[in-house]
Amino acid sequence: MEIHPGKQTFIDDFFIESMLGTQRVLNPSEKLTVENSIHTVLPEMPWERDEATGPIIYDENQQIFHLYYQGAKGRICLLTSTNGTDWARPELGSIDFEGSKTNNIVNWPNDCPAIGAILWDPKATDEIYRWKRIHHFPHQGVWQALYSKDGYNWQHYPPGDHNYQKQFFGFGSSKETFGGPIFPDAPYILYAQRGSSRRTRVLGRRDSNDFLNWSGMHTVIDQDQEDPPGTEFYSAGFDMANRTDGGLRIIMLNTYLTDLSEPYAIEDPENYWGESKGPTVIPARIDGFVEPQLAVSRNTVSWTRYRQPFIQRGQPGAWDWGQVYASGPVRHKEKLLFFYNGSDLTHNGRSPRPYEKAYARPVRRGIGLATLRPDGYVSIEADSYASGCLTTHRFRQEFGGRLNVNVDASAGELGYEVLEDTGKPIPGFTVSDCDPIRCDTLGGILSWNGVTGWPEVSQERQARYPELTRSEFYIKLRFYLAPGTKLYSVTLDPPEVTMWQVKIKGRID
Structure with a gap:
């Protein structure tokens, strides 16, 4: 039983593809x-x-x-x-x-x-x-x-x-x-x-x-x-x-x-x-x-x-x-x-x-x-006085969806963008288009020029790969953390877009 479907924390490496200029920080209670x-x-x-x-x-x-x-x-x-x-x-x-x-x-x-x-x-x-x-x-x-x-x-x-x-x-x-x-x-x-x-x-x-x-x-x-x-x-x-x-x-x-x-x-x-x-x-x-x-x-x-x-x-x-x-x-x-x-x-x-x-x-x-x-167990933070970034693993793009973050950016700033799984930023959803977060929020909504959430698979992208079905197109997120920013988690809705592996209840011998 999952308490918060779609939520991804950064305590382990499961949802992290790469980190550059950032570090994990344990936050004692x-x-x-x-x-x-x-x-x-x-x-x-x-x-x-x-x-x-x-x-x-x-x-x-x-x-x-x-x-x-x-x-x-x-x-x-x-x-x-x-x-x-x-x-x-x-x-x-x-x-x-x-x-x-x-x-x-x-x-x-x-x-x-x-x-x-x-x-x-x-x-x-x-x-x-x-x-x-x-x-x-x-x-x-x-x-x-x-x-x-x-x-x-x-x-x-x-x-x-x-x-x-x-x-x-x-x-x-x-x-x-x-x-x-x-x-x-x-x-x-x-x-x-x-x-x-x-x-x-x-x-x-x-x-x-x-x-x-x-x-x-x-x-x-x-x-x-x-x-x-x-x-x-x-x-x-x-x-x-x-x-x-x-x-x-x-x-x-x-x-x-x-x-x-x-x-x-x-x-x-x-x-x-x-x-x-x-x-x-x-x-x-x-x-x-x-x-x-x-x-x-x-x-x-x-x-x-x-x-x-x-x-x-x-x-x-x-x-x-x-x-x-x-x-x-x-x-x-x-x-x-x-x-x-x-x-x-x-x-x-x-x-x-x-x-x-x-x-x-x-x-x-x-x-x-x-x-x-x-x-709040572990936060992602810049590891120096310069900004750093974190790129997530890919998830299914499909019909688009909603993104919320748990972040304290009251002393910094959180920028973000949507990438194709090749790493190419999606036009209109780049970091320059995003509405940066500069506050402390448990459920901040990610948006680009007022448009919330990630986009559905575009006709242009489908035309490039006509042999792929809609469920075979993947995207990922990249977060840009200014010094003083603490990123705790991101929640994706619908949650099933992150389930790229088949979940089978099994046993370990």
Whole structure:
């Protein structure tokens, strides 16, 4: 399922034929929670245990955020918000607590103690199954899957073989959970940590056609020579519905920057582990920082990665100095929202003070929020004080169409022209004919002397190549970027003109 048909971003090379005097620039998100985490609710009610932190799921139909968190005695509780920053306890009226149902306790099976991974399913054809939940680990030997109509009242799927499949995710996954075919266009997908043969954490993926029966795990992201030594991958924030945005699956790759000086044999476990007990020998490095990076893919297997932090950890002493685990993007009111779980200590409880033992102080945790303009992950910009250009790959000309761009040209200028696929500018649609853009716009319309969009195949061009049908004529775009211009994406309507390859759902063995 494509969220925005016809849109082409410039995060990877897919729609780019050439770049001259231009460069890609990663645009880190703007963190809104620099000083403090989002205030959710304190554990003020007798059924609550800790300050609310947990997965935040967006109901796209109701435009309401749901935050699930662990309450006292295994209960699951819920907060709701209309903007992602101001949270309240809804009165669900489902579960009795000390003689009253006036509470925000979710109706959740008692034999399912963990929250797990929750999906608001945009693909659901039956509202009964709009909400779905699974967990990476079995409970008492049984792998559990839940569903809900409203996100408030949950129940188990009918029992079946799926309850006993090998569904262990994590560093120590058994060999039976690996292998098998890969279906890139499967309706549902999971990315999770798995262990490598080098005692490091890498990212694996599974897919499913029904959300119950899952494929074997395959490694899709591992450390390479562009990563600094000690780089591992702890988890990812992603869309479980396996949707594409501009043809791309976009994930937040929560990258684990381990401590290379950490020994395998722990000589002084009491001092090393702090108050918690730990082993004298560790199977893999357990201390380091976590921060999210941007990664995109067109097939869920091959990934384009940006190695800079997408959400910066805080400065020493900040509440999110040690670890930042980001969720996937949520589009809300012309902004992309990125929620994250943060901590002021490293993975093994170290503070910025180098000689302080692990967990010498109470850990501070919370939920953070960062934002970005739509499609704002990567921009094309001039690489010097001179203008540069970008030429797209070709697409079908046919009967013409509409062009919109997401661009910030408030400090520059965007010019553009239409070329035949040979590179020859089409008369009337050259850069000298265009109406240049000199503003910041999410959907600027491309026009030439007031004529919007690209033209249909002309009779003159058809006469030059009478053996070609209308659908066999191709054109491409060339953008001219003055210094200070940031080009994020272009959207073509009708979107099918870019589909020069036959789309076949298949498998990778």
